[in-house]
Amino acid sequence: MNAILIAVALLGTIGAASAAILYLVGQKFKVIEDPLIEQVEDILPGANCGGCGFPGCRGFASAVVRAETMDGLFCPVGGQETMDKIASLLGKTSPTTSKKIAVVRCNGTCEYRPQTSIYDGAPSCAIEAALYGGETDCFFGCLGLGDCVEACLFDAIHINPQTLLPEVNEDKCTACGACVKACPKDIIELRKQGPKSRRIFVSCVNEDKGAIARKACEVACIGCSKCVQVCAFDAITIKNNVAYIDDDKCRLCRKCVPVCPTNSIWELNFPPRKEKTSASPKEEIKKTV
Amino acid sequence: MLKTFRIGGIHPEANKLSAGKTIQSIEIPAEVSIPLAQHIGAPSQPVVKRGDKVKVGTLIGKSAGFVSANIHSSVSGTVKKIDKVVDISGYRRNAVIIGVEGDEWEDSIDRSETLIKECNLSQKEIIDKIASAGIVGMGGAMFPTHVKLMPPPGMKAEVLIINAVECEPYLTSDHQLMMEKTEEILVGTTILMKALNVSKAIIGIENNKKDAIDKFTQYATSYAGISIQPLKERYPQGGEKQLIDALIRRQVPSGELPISVGAVVQNVGTTFAVYEAVQKNKPLIERIVTITGKEVKNPCNVRSRIGISFQTLIDFAGGLPPTTGKIISGGPMMGKAVARTDIPVVKGISGILLIPLSEARRKAPRDCIRCAKCIHVCPMGLNPTLLMNLTEYTVWDRAEKNHITDCIECGSCRYTCPANRPLLDYIRLGKGKVMDIIKARKN
Amino acid sequence: MDMETKLVVSPSPHIHSGDSIPKNMYGVLIALIPAFLVSLYVFRLDAVLITVFSVLFCVGFEYLITKFILKKEPTISDGSAILTGVLLAFNLPSNLPLWILAIGALAAIGIGKMSFGGLGNNIFNPALVGRIFLLISFPAQMTTWPVPAVAATDAVTSATVLANLKFNPDNLPSLTHMLLGIEGGSLGEISALALLLGLGYMLWKKIITWHIPTAILGTVAIFSGILYLINPIPLHHPLIHLFSGGLMLGAIFMATDYVTSPLTKKGMLIYGFFIGIITMCIRLWGAYPEGMSFAIVLMNGFTPLINYYTTPKRFGEVRKNG
Structure with missing residues (x-):
């Protein structure tokens, strides 16, 4: 019985200590990023195909968020529908591109x-x-x-x-x-x-x-x-x-x-x-x- | 112990079927097609047009840049047209097609057989003459020779190396040329030494050509600074970097030219062409070609004008055997398979090899068993199986880190692979891609 | 040109050495002949029985798995299943019941090899996977050894040299007997001399390079040699360690398995060194008298890592060393 208690206590302590370390490290190295990028990425198809010319959907999302206008930025996979959604989210206008x-x-x-x-x-x-x-x-x-x-x-x-x-x-x-x-x-x-x-x-x-x-x-x-x-x-x-x-x-x-x-x-x-x-x-x- | 290079290497069966066969001349056919891209670098610009009369040695294509080469007519006659013909690349590319009339040579060319030892030209005059004669590396690489003779600023050649190795199986054109034109080659070597301003030249010959070693050793005594070095038979000893390592024990670092260790390598056929260009004013309009194969009636060595079709040469050697499965321009290790016989001979073709149907097909590849034999034989110390996988999965950054661009495409890995994997097919592809990436990054 | 015969076009090179996977596998089998002859002499018919059935089971399982589960072309003609069968048999005692042998063969081929995708894709040496599976599942049957028929004693079973070395050091056979193979043990491991003959053959035929066997045997010899100098008891005797148990068989035939050993020569030396160290640690301080199989399988697991970190010696790395 004693052995079980010791084991539980020991493992519990190790677990708690690790969790604390993880939390602190996570806080310290937290990257503050425009939350819009996350939202745009959610709209994108998530195929990471590179068809837009950026490395993956996240690359495209941050480019769209940072860009002044949406000219020349187009997700061929999502098509016009997706681009319109992103445009309304960002309050920009997306140029119509034919599929x-x-x-x-x-x-x-x-x-x-x-x-x-x-x-x-x-x-x-x-x-x-x-x-x-x-x-x-x-x-x-x-x-x-x-x-x-x-x-x-x-x-x-x-x-x-x-x-x-x-x-x-x-x-x-x-x-x-x-x-x-x-x-x-x-x-x-x-x-x-x-x-x-x-x-x-x-x-x-x-x-x-x-x-x-x-x-x-x-x-x-x-x-x-x-x-x-x-x-x-x-x-x-x-x-x-x-x-x-x-x-x-x-x-x-x-x-x-x-x-x-x-x-x-x-x-x-x-x-x-x-x-x-x-x-x-x-x-x-x-x-x- | 004979000298040889220090990393990897294989020893394929020599099969020198045409060894010792005297060089014969090929009759000139009614028409020749002279490709305008016969060298590494920019294709030449045509300077003749339809209907123009040309003689043997008339300039028909002008060098289109520093890394490019002049092209001369190999026959006399009338230019029929400038059109696309299928050449050694396997695609249609521009060529000058000439209808042959007689055999009239440009007056400036000395056609006599007399040996001229004296050469009083300056370094620059020699290089200019070599450049205007359109001489390129005749071992197969077809790199313009004059470019190699002009080291980049700050670099200085210390030794000239003449590549008389001929390590490719089957081929004997260099060997036979060495036996018949010994002194001309030695004079050519002296001229190249002068062009590079070096006092030392080494001629490396593999030990399976004992007669050539003996003959050269005997004649070389009367030429200052030239030494003959017999080498152990080993493939790819004819690779520039391997030959330098074998002869002077220096390894050219990754991505650098031989001149970085003070060496310049020239092929023995090129050396003879240099002799003819400088001493006889003869541009590069013909070369020695070995026509060979296990089922060829008369394996032979011929002197062929540039632009004559493979078919004409094959007919000369007794015709195309009905069981031929593959035609290779060059040797079996690095030569290029062609799909047809109407392809013209160009400056870099040292042989035509006909492989019987029974040996033409590859065996089906199996999964890699990681036996590491490809690694043991790679003369550049690369990991071929890894490089193939990285290319297949397009992991270009790791391919670059594992030095895919060092590959000399010698084919030792595929030759050895017990699982018959197409190692070099993929590595060659990956090498090209990585080189493009590096180039794009620099710009 | 005749349009009937189309020319073949492929990238260079256009010739091949003629080497093939079956050639290498059968080469290893030939190298195993001396060891088989010794076990035939020592264990008589049992040696034949175990070897033949082990091969049959291994080839049979591979055939059935490729045909009915993977639905691919059967690959048994490459000889690798035969080799796995022979190597598995050589790692077993000669009196093992055949049903246990069948389970071992299923573990070797099914778990060790085919579950990874067949020859070339497995991480661990299949024969050793089979052996370790049996060693853990049937410890009693796997560690009782029939007394060699040629050794005239009354006993029916005996312990191996290593077990004696560890638990009963007064009962050791002479070194000559160990060299020749007149001792208790698994089928193929008993005669060091026969195994060395096989090594010679494989080096001559260039099936393997010297690096792995030399690294393992060298490490074991030096490791135990140092201990022997400090404390000269039989347990530390380098020659006993070299000639006993599965060391020779493992170093020459098991650790050198192409698929599961490192690619570069540098990597092979590192791999061999650690196999030697781990083997000695298990032999001297572990619960088992023998540690070769565990050492090899452990290092098999490290092979990808070794491959990642060791590169072949590249041309041009040494500059101007004229």
């Missing part, structure tokens, strides 16, 4: 882009890209080893095992830009999500001349500029033999899509076309994939 989404600009599935060599190194796009152009004769296209998948913290991008190309899950993508940075071929781009998620873009980045690009991949942009001619809004430009659609200028009229001889312009989430224009060639491709 973006990651878009994969390569359509060279195995079917359209024949394999010409076998890569046998470590399974990393960055390592393969440093070694040579890739397993096909298109030196600009997707390597399919999934550096973007590794980089995504939101499980929003996956390699389709049939096409060996990455596909973005629109519901999960937060436009943090991690995949854009991870892709050694600069294939992934953040584009405006568009009304009802409707988007039009050139699904190719091949800068080779038309003949070489076409030989390497049936669905490569050959820089023929037919799309440039039909575009009424000056939204399409050709640079380095590849067309690019400016999403600020594009009005989603879809005229460029059917004129593309290699079906390299994609339209997403549009209703089916009326009978007289016939189904877009793109739709056919999608079916075959």
